[in-house]
Amino acid sequence: xxxxxxxxxxxxxxxxxxxxxxxxxxxxxxxxxxxTARAMANGGLFHLRIVAPxxxxxxxxxxxxxxGADAILDAAQVFPTVAEAVADCHxxxxxxxxxxxxxxxxxxxxxxxxDLREIASRNLRSAVLFGPxxxxxxxxxxxxxxxxxxxxxxxxxxxxxxxxxVMILAYxxxxxxxxxxxxxxMTNETRVATKGELDGFLNRLMAExxxxxxxxxLEKRPGMVRNLRHWFQRGEVTEQELRTLHGVVTELSRGRxxxxxxxxxxxxPPWQVEGSKGP
Amino acid sequence: xxxxxxxxxxxxxxxxxxxxxxxxxxxxxxxxxxxTARAMANGGLFHLRIVAPxxxxxxxxxxxxxxGADAILDAAQVFPTVAEAVADCHxxxxxxxxxxxxxxxxxxxxxxxxDLREIASRNLRSAVLFGPxxxxxxxxxxxxxxxxxxxxxxxxxxxxxxxxxVMILAYxxxxxxxxxxxxxxMTNETRVATKGELDGFLNRLMAExxxxxxxxxLEKRPGMVRNLRHWFQRGEVTEQELRTLHGVVTELSRGRxxxxxxxxxxxxPPWQVEGSKGP
Numbered sequence: 001x002x003x004x005x006x007x008x009x010x011x012x013x014x015x016x017x018x019x020x021x022x023x024x025x026x027x028x029x030x031x032x033x034x035x036t037a038r039a040m041a042n043g044g045l046f047h048l049r050i051v052a053p054x055x056x057x058x059x060x061x062x063x064x065x066x067x068g069a070d071a072i073l074d075a076a077q078v079f080p081t082v083a084e085a086v087a088d089c090h091x092x093x094x095x096x097x098x099x100x101x102x103x104x105x106x107x108x109x110x111x112x113x114x115d116l117r118e119i120a121s122r123n124l125r126s127a128v129l130f131g132p133x134x135x136x137x138x139x140x141x142x143x144x145x146x147x148x149x150x151x152x153x154x155x156x157x158x159x160x161x162x163x164x165x166v167m168i169l170a171y172x173x174x175x176x177x178x179x180x181x182x183x184x185x186m187t188n189e190t191r192v193a194t195k196g197e198l199d200g201f202l203n204r205l206m207a208e209x210x211x212x213x214x215x216x217x218l219e220k221r222p223g224m225v226r227n228l229r230h231w232f233q234r235g236e237v238t239e240q241e242l243r244t245l246h247g248v249v250t251e252l253s254r255g256r257x258x259x260x261x262x263x264x265x266x267x268x269p270p271w272q273v274e275g276s277k278g279p
Numbered sequence: 280x281x282x283x284x285x286x287x288x289x290x291x292x293x294x295x296x297x298x299x300x301x302x303x304x305x306x307x308x309x310x311x312x313x314x315t316a317r318a319m320a321n322g323g324l325f326h327l328r329i330v331a332p333x334x335x336x337x338x339x340x341x342x343x344x345x346x347g348a349d350a351i352l353d354a355a356q357v358f359p360t361v362a363e364a365v366a367d368c369h370x371x372x373x374x375x376x377x378x379x380x381x382x383x384x385x386x387x388x389x390x391x392x393x394d395l396r397e398i399a400s401r402n403l404r405s406a407v408l409f410g411p412x413x414x415x416x417x418x419x420x421x422x423x424x425x426x427x428x429x430x431x432x433x434x435x436x437x438x439x440x441x442x443x444x445v446m447i448l449a450y451x452x453x454x455x456x457x458x459x460x461x462x463x464x465m466t467n468e469t470r471v472a473t474k475g476e477l478d479g480f481l482n483r484l485m486a487e488x489x490x491x492x493x494x495x496x497l498e499k500r501p502g503m504v505r506n507l508r509h510w511f512q513r514g515e516v517t518e519q520e521l522r523t524l525h526g527v528v529t530e531l532s533r534g535r536x537x538x539x540x541x542x543x544x545x546x547x548p549p550w551q552v553e554g555s556k557g558p
Contacts, residue, residue: 012435039443041436067438103466103517110454111461148465152457153450156291157320159346164318164446171432171447175389178431182390186427187382238382 012071014046018120020173021047021127022166023085025141028054028133034065034073035163036130041069043170048076049085049127065163082129082141090124094145095165096137104148112149113172128169133162190240201242201249202229208253291350293325297399299452300326300406301445302364304420307333307412313344313352314442315409320348322449327355328364328406344442361408361420369403373424374444375416383427391428392451407448412441469519480521480528481508487532 022040027033027050037048050057057078066073079085086092093112107115112128119126129145131137142148151160151168160168185192206215206225215221237245301319306312306329316327329336336357345352358364365371372391386394391407398405408424410416421427430439430447439447464471485494485504494500516524 035440038436038438038440042432042439042443044433044435067440069436101467103464103469103520105514106463106465108454108457108459108461114461150459151450152459153321153453154323156323157317157348160321161314161317161346161442163440164321164443167443167446168450171430171450174432175387178387180387180429180431182387182393184385185382186385188380190382235384241382 012041012046012069014075015044018123018125019045019047020116020120021049021089021125022169023049023051023082023127023129024053024162025051025082025129025137026054026132027162029162030055030059030061031065032133032162033059033076034062034067034069035161036166037062037066037069037072037076039163039167039170040072041066042167043172043174045170045173046072046075048072050076050078051082051085052080053078054132082144086127086129086144088125089127091119091126091147092129092145093126093147093149094129094137094142095149095151095169096131096142102139102142104142105146106148106150109149109151109168109172110176112147113169113176115147116173117176130162130165185236185238187238190238192236193239193242197239197242198232198237201245202232204246205249208249211253212256291320291325291348293350293354294323297402297404298324298326299395299399300328300368300404301448302328302330302361302406302408303332303441304330304361304408304416305333305411306441308441309334309338309340310344311412311441312338312355313341313346313348314440315445316341316345316348316351316355318442318446318449319351320345321446322451322453324449324452325351325354327351329355329357330361330364331359332357333411361423365406365408365423367404368406370398370405370426371408371424372405372426372428373408373416373421374428374430374448375410375421377415381418381421383421384425385427385429388428388430388447388451389455391426392448392455394426395452396455409441409444464515464517466517469517471515472518472521476518476521477511477516480524481511483525484528487528490532491535 022036022045024033024036027036033050033053040046040048053059057076058073062073063070077085093107093116116126116128128149129137129141131141149169151165153160205228209215215224217224301315301324303312303315306315312329312332319325319327332338336355337352341352342349356364372386372395395405395407407428408416408420410420428448430444432439484507488494494503496503
């Protein structure tokens with residue numbers, strides 16, 4: 001998942017319609033602002049607002065950790081207060097692990113992402129607040145938020161890096177609208193073999209094994225055949241893999257012929273007898 | 280979500296049973312190894328293996344970015360090859376964005392986490408491979424994996440920071456077994472008011488508004504009452520908030536009395552007439 005092709009900066013375009021604005025409140029480290037931009041780009045978010053950054057803005061130190069998401073940093077807006085940063089937003093969520101003495105709707109990151117998609121679909125503008133690295137959001141900041149986001153995570157170690165917190169939200173935002181099936185077999189140019197093709201191979205394999213005498217024990221034969229069939233069917237097999245397996249059987253049979261052991265009367269070495277119990 | 284309470288190192292204990300082993304393959308930056316440990320701690324993972332780290336191991340530079348997850352770094356094991364790192368594992372997944380010319384089952388991060396939970400529940404040991412920062416995993420590394428994990432993310436900017444990639448997997452691992460309801464109202468010491476309590480308040484409010492003459496337009500009165508009721512019921516109201524609202528009504532009524540405007544024959548200022556259209 002890491003590494004790979006270099007992204008062209010020109011390709012990072014603001015998404016159409018309303019997408020959630022990420023608001024970093026009093027961030028301390030330029031590197032974290034850059035990493036936030038990278039995480040936003042990963043999850044298809046573009047709009048970054050910064051409230052009272054400790055070291056001012058712009059900061060050249062933010063760019064290296066943005067890993068090409070420079071357009072997000074270039075377009076970032078700075079505000080003196082949270083209230084001003086969200087004044088044009090219709091809905092504001094805040095990420096905060098332990099607010100006290102307030103009554104507020106709480107969402108998991110996943111439910112928050114679903115809600116943000118729903119809000120965007122109604123063409124309303126939303127923002128998500130992230131507090132400073134050490135202290136988190138203050139009650140004053142929370143007052144601007146209508147919803148609280150809490151990530152379910154290990155209570156023994158809840159402290160998330162700022163960019164990691166943004167990453168999880170951006171990931172959930174992207175995933176909430178992602179149609180990728182959760183489970184597939186990547187087959188490239190080939191396709192999954194049909195049961196008929198698999199049967200053709202297995203029948204041939206059994207015939208070859210009968211020829212060697214591997215299946216000579218008539219009492220055990222049905223169970224051994226069944227076991228082999230089940231093993232070959234445990235995962236999906238592609239048509240190309242079946243052709244390779246046909247080739248393997250051909251080669252092993254020819255080898256047997258070449259070694260002058262054309263039929264089942266050969267004495268087998270001990271490990272092959274062992275193997276005859278079936279896989 | 281960021282910041283907050285300092286975690287005691289002593290509290291970070293290895294989880295019971297089999298939990299997925301994170302395998303960093305040829306990692307380059309000590310800081311990323313530390314951030315990986317932090318992300319693992321966030322998601323309840325503990326077992327870290329490192330294959331051929333560029334700068335050797337242990338590296339003191341890994342500890343600051345681990346943010347207290349030192350126990351994971353202390354217990355990390357080093358191996359010369361991927362094959363040796365996973366030799367005692369029953370299942371191996373690999374994170375890789377673009378493998379070529381292989382036929383392999385592919386999972387999204389979410390489905391992978393569900394599968395890892397299922398594997399662990401059968402007491403089998405699993406590992407997840409993460410490639411080096413720039414190049415990602417090589418085909419040789421992939422050969423040890425039975426399953427590929429691909430995160431659905433913005434195709435315009437797929438390059439994930441190493442620790443971010445681990446974070447998403449650790450987050451999904453934790454979430455797959457997390458019972459937190461996605462949507463709640465955090466009410467602290469109070470509780471959501473019943474419809475009867477809300478009715479009691481609304482009836483009193485209407486009586487006070489009738490006394491001021493705010494609802495005097497008999498034709499419009501039913502619609503205005505309905506609108507106010509709907510607005511008050513749009514979000515859940517707590518019993519404590521209702522008491523506060525009762526106090527607000529009492530205070531506003533008393534103020535009216537004090538200003539010598541005890542009943543509805545007062546002339547209203549223009550903005551109150553405007554307001555009488557209802558919210």
